[in-house]
Amino acid sequence: MAGQGHVLKTLINSLDNDRLHHAYLFTGTRGVGKTTIARILARCLNCEEGVTSEPCGKCSACREIDEGRFIDLIEVDAASRTKVEDTRELLDNVQYTPTRGRYKVYLIDEVHMLSGHSFNALLKTLEEPPPHVKFLLATTDPQKLPITVLSRCLQFNLKNISPERLVEHIKHILQEEKIPYEEPALWQLGRAAQGSVRDCLTLLDQAIGYCEGNITDAEVRAFLGTIDQGVIHELIDALIAQDAATVLGIIESAADHAPDFSAVLSDLQSYLHRMAIAQAVPEGIDNAQGDRDKVLAHASQLPAETVQLYYQVALKGREDMPFAIDARSGLEMALLRMIAFAPVGAGLNAPAAGSGGESVKKKSLLSERPAAPAAQEQEPVAKNNAPSPKVTETPVAVRQGSRKPAPPEPAVDKAPVPLEPEPAGKQAAKPVAEPVPVPDDALPAEKVSLKAFRPVHWIEVFSQLPLDGITRNIAANCLVGEVKGSQIALVLDAGQMSVFNEEQQRRINAALDSYFGEEVQLTIAPGPIDAETPAAWRMRMDNERLQAAIETFRNDETVKAIVDTFSGAIQPDSIEPTSPRQYTDKRMK
Ligand SMILES: [Zn+2]
Missing domain, CATH: 1.10.8.60 (Helicase, Ruva Protein; domain 3)
Known part of the structure; x- marks a missing residue:
């Protein structure tokens, strides 16, 4: 009786303590062991060695029950005997004492199938059961049982087996x-x-x-007729890399096995669902397909909102499937739509999707932006136009996902360089079809030494502090008031004081210690905010990037094609040139 320990425990207790009920109801889906458990119980009740939770299995009663020929175990499949006469006939004999055993055991399977009249006949017996009778009822559908019957039974719900x-x-x-x-x-x-x-x-x-x-x-x-889950894993890899050619190649080679393409899309949707669960509640992810680790790894490589987007596209794709020319093109369009609509650089740490693994050196946290020009140039359009997509030989890079900001690089003792964020006017002057410029990409990654540290450096220094959560938000809303030797005075926006406490001061101090590689005496006090805080700077940058992204998006050939194909409309509100980290920052604001 694998997997039904909770039921067995109760039954064993009642058998061992001689607290027998006259009617038991076993519920659960088909094939989970309802009648098996009932037959075991029949043995427990009738074993010649006495009522026991451990029937001997050797006496004639035990053996006959096993072999299905024990005269006092009356098995009825209600699905085939629903007429009231049948039940009457069955229950007519209830009054007679058992022929061989201790108890006359009635095992009624699919008991919900009995007719109303049959239930009444059964109920009469259940109301005044002769002491030598036990009823073992089983059903997949207890809701269909009259409450009067339910209330007279000891009910056990058998679980689905994992x-x-x-x-x-x-x-x-x-x-x-x-x-x-x-x-x-x-x-x-x-x-x-x-x-x-x-x-x-x-x-x-x-x-x-x-x-x-x-x-x-x-x-x-x-x-x-199931889908190779390996295909789903490969497709997710290709989506993370935003590699349309590989996506089409995978479908091409899967086509050799003539799969059900609409089932591929359903499986993909189901996999995205599991990825979303893995992101929200990692411990909640089941191993139903033996691939829990894979799901968790994939989940760490995409921002939650991208997984949501892909899920939505898969859902819509299935809805649209009947209108697709054929299932394969329906699947292809859904996948291409995922790539087309994904935020630029949807994959975490995917600096240059499909660029043959060439890695872009991570600079400071600020410059580690998703809209790297390299990724922009890898537009799916070009690939989609390729005459016949083949499986690319390039393995899909599985990028190591990490949601934590990169730890600060080791201190480089260099003279400070001007760290003012670039003027915003620069990118606006560029033609709109150009890749979205990364306004802060030019920021040097070098560290500022404590000696050289000035208020003007704060935005850059802040970006490299290993802080998160509320503490990061507090620091983001600070300005540097004064720097004197190793003493740094931060001025905090008065509106943030309600969430500020000593612990946050301690954490920010520790982050500064670690950044400068020496001990800092930090004070934080409320005061006037007369310059741009990191939080305000981030908001301004986001806004500028958003405007640029909307322009790029509107002018994108793929988007235009998709809007035409699906009679779509662009909702500027939904465009977000964002990386998960920025998303987090935004939520904090
Ligand atoms: Zn026995």
Whole structure:
């Protein structure tokens, strides 16, 4: 009775303490073991060695129950006996004492299928049960039982069996039988069984037959008509890299196996759902397909809002599927739409998608912006226009995802350089079709020494402080008032004082110590904000980048094509040239 420990424990207690009920109701989906548990209970009640939670299994009562020929175990499938006469006939004999056993046990499967009259007949007996009778009722649908029947039964809800447990179970069987198998194949069977041990065993039997004794992933996939999850993983990799050519290549090669393309899209949607869960509640992610680690890794490589966007596109793509020329083009369009609509540099730490792994050296936190020109030039348009997309040989780079700001680089003792953010007018003068300029990309990454530190350096220094959460927000709303030797006085926007406390001061101080590589005596006090704080600067930059992004977006050929194809309209509000970190910052504001 794998996976039903909670039910067994209660039953064992009641058997061992002689607290027997006269009617038990077992509920749960098909194949989870309702009738199995009922038959075991029948043995417990009738074992010749006495009522016990451990029937001997050897006496004639135990053996006959096992073999289905025990005269005092009356099994009824209500699905086939719903007429009231049947139930009457069945219950007519209730009054007679058992022929052989201690109890006359009525096992009524699918009890919800009884007619109203039959229920009334059953109810009469349940109201005044003869002491030698036990009712074991089983149903997949307890809602259909009259409350009068429910209230007279001790109810046990059997849980669905998790894919893990099913896989464990059939793996054990295969090992015993010395049948070779590939593990991913077992996960497919475990998932297809939908929590039912019986279905899982049936599928296993069929798979053994189909695969002629060697259970391979590919054959089970063909047999079940399921999608190779490897294809889904590859597609997600390609989406992270925003690599349209690879996406089309994967579909091209998958086409050889004539898969159900609309099922690929459903599976992709389901995978994105799991990624979203992994991002929100990492411990909540199930291992139903044996790929929990993969889901978690993928989840760390995309911002949550991009996963939401992809999910939405997949959902819409499935809705539109009936109108697509064929399922394959429907799938392709949905995936290309994901790439077209993804925020630039959707992948975390994806500085130059598809640029053959060339890494862009990370500079300061501020310059680590998503809209790197290299990524911009890799427009999907160019690739989509390629005459016949092939599988690219370039492996899809799996980028290491990290949501934490890069730790500050080791201190470089150099003379300070002017650190004023670039004037904003510069990018506005450029033609709109140009890639979105990264206004702060020109900022040098060199550290400022404590000796050279001046209020004007604050925005750059702040950007490299290892701070997060409220503390980061507090620091972002500060200006540097005065620097004297190792003493730094920060002026905090009075509006932020309500959330400020000593702990935050301590953390900011520690961050400054670590940045400058020496001890700083920090004071923070409220005061007038007469210059641009890091928070205000970030807001201004975001706004400027947003305006530039909207322009670029409007002029993008892919966007134009998509707007035409889907009769779409651009909602400027929805455009956000943002990296996850900025998103976080924005939320803090
Ligand atoms: Zn026995």
